[in-house]
């Protein structure tokens with residue numbers, strides 16, 4: 161999955177972190193498609209995702225609150241739902257590392273399309289407008 165110009169919303173820190181997520185998605189795609197995904201590769205991707213959630217989500221949420229973004233609550237709810245789903249993947253004892261990698265990959269790809277390209281873009285547009293005013 162190549163980073164495209166249209167993925168960029170204009171907030172430098174946010175774009176940088178979304179780009180890091182794409183890098184992690186690509187590493188996961190490589191290990192899943194090459195068939196060598198296992199517990200170790202899943203742990204690596206999961207560790208990144210944990211850091212991503214605790215760092216990136218927190219920064220977005222702080223910006224929203226600071227600037228009185230009207231969709232703050234629903235946006236935070238989506239972040240929390242993502243974290244809940246992610247925890248379920250980690251703790252699913254019916255799946256091995258390779259299966260968890262595939263499930264996490266699908267989750268991240270859906271997240272990119274359904275959250276980053278839509279809700280995060282709305283939020284970035286708001287911040288950009290707000291900081292210009």
Ligand SMILES: [Fe+2]
Pocket residue numbers: 174178216220276280
């Ligand atoms: Fe984001």
Ligand SMILES: [Fe+2]
Pocket residue numbers: 220235239275279280
């Ligand atoms: Fe977000």
